[in-house]
Amino acid sequence: MVCKKVQSLLSDYRKGRLDPQTHQFIDQHLADCPDCRKALEADETISEFLGTLESPVIRDSLAPDVMQKVNQLEEFQRRPLRQLSFSRMPPLTRWTLIGSMIILFAVVGFFVFTFKSTESQYYTAYGDAGYTWMGPQDEELKQLFESTTRDVLSSPMEGGGSLAAIVGPEQSDQNDGKVVHTFDLTVDEQDRIVTEFDIEEPEEE
Amino acid sequence: MNDLHDIGALSDEALMLHVKEGDHRCFETLLHRYEKQLLSFFYRQLGDYEGSKDLLMETFIRVYNAAARYEPRAKFSTYIYQIARNICINEFRKREIRRADSLDVMGEESGIEIAGEDLNPVQIMEQRERQEMVRQSLDILTEDQRTILILSEYQELPYERIAQIMNCTVGTVKSRMHRAKEKIKEWMERHGM
Numbered sequence: 001m002v003c004k005k006v007q008s009l010l011s012d013y014r015k016g017r018l019d020p021q022t023h024q025f026i027d028q029h030l031a032d033c034p035d036c037r038k039a040l041e042a043d044e045t046i047s048e049f050l051g052t053l054e055s056p057v058i059r060d061s062l063a064p065d066v067m068q069k070v071n072q073l074e075e076f077q078r079r080p081l082r083q084l085s086f087s088r089m090p091p092l093t094r095w096t097l098i099g100s101m102i103i104l105f106a107v108v109g110f111f112v113f114t115f116k117s118t119e120s121q122y123y124t125a126y127g128d129a130g131y132t133w134m135g136p137q138d139e140e141l142k143q144l145f146e147s148t149t150r151d152v153l154s155s156p157m158e159g160g161g162s163l164a165a166i167v168g169p170e171q172s173d174q175n176d177g178k179v180v181h182t183f184d185l186t187v188d189e190q191d192r193i194v195t196e197f198d199i200e201e202p203e204e205e
Numbered sequence: 206m207n208d209l210h211d212i213g214a215l216s217d218e219a220l221m222l223h224v225k226e227g228d229h230r231c232f233e234t235l236l237h238r239y240e241k242q243l244l245s246f247f248y249r250q251l252g253d254y255e256g257s258k259d260l261l262m263e264t265f266i267r268v269y270n271a272a273a274r275y276e277p278r279a280k281f282s283t284y285i286y287q288i289a290r291n292i293c294i295n296e297f298r299k300r301e302i303r304r305a306d307s308l309d310v311m312g313e314e315s316g317i318e319i320a321g322e323d324l325n326p327v328q329i330m331e332q333r334e335r336q337e338m339v340r341q342s343l344d345i346l347t348e349d350q351r352t353i354l355i356l357s358e359y360q361e362l363p364y365e366r367i368a369q370i371m372n373c374t375v376g377t378v379k380s381r382m383h384r385a386k387e388k389i390k391e392w393m394e395r396h397g398m
Contacts, residue, residue, distance in 0.1 A: 066236055
């Protein structure tokens, strides 16, 4: 028990860190205890071995680099937001800001484009069907739409749209000289027709 | 506080309180006081001089950034070594480091030298080989054991201070220290030393 206590203090004993009373006690114990003397020798050997790894000799102090970094941090914190230099921002902050701006523009652009697409192709509704034309801004087409019999033939299509055709005054399976306009129709909640369509030229008779 | 002598006479804790108020001169004084010993601490942990410089820089920047919240509850040396130790642990986790195999990182252009460079080439080579063996022996220790050994044997901190840094009891420090030396002793015997 005593030896365990003494051996735990050998390192401090060697380095002279113990109070005089404890140091003297260990002196006396070592005189009578070969095991503890052996432990002391081992401790000295280990310390000597470890002491081989010396401290690096520093030629250039890091103080200037650290103070430069500190000054940069302070300058960044002091500067009003509007005067912030983009190029002086920390890289992570800079790239986070760039990424956020790109996403923001993309989202705004999507909604603007979608809204614009919808708005620019709005035609006023007319007639019994109650549908509102939302095709491209084409005057000829608009007049045709308004002047023809609005018999809309529709059939379900994949994806929820429907194929419709507005034919001339006479319904016919054939073109019969009339321009046939076929559409992929979808109707929104306000009964507005959203279309994309192709114009087929009349067949030669 | 205008006189430079005043700054030199201040304790670490008093300096840090001035740093809290924005005094750069006091921060620079602390920097000079702890630069060498912290660099040695990191160097003995990592075996990599350039990496040690980076961690030293990170330590002081972290101290600076935390200055506004600083309260002198413990000695400043305990405080800064706690920060240094945490940074070291994070670095080991990031890099899963094995300490540098080669001593080639030490050299004139890296700004450090081995003490005794005036020795002849054979003696220098022998010295470097011995140092490499010490590094290998420290590698077998756990992080706690190695840190305690370094703080005691190289930084010469008392067990009470080490216990505060490691956030454990003095008894635990002594126990881990004893275990660390047992491992070193076994390693030395295996390698015929």
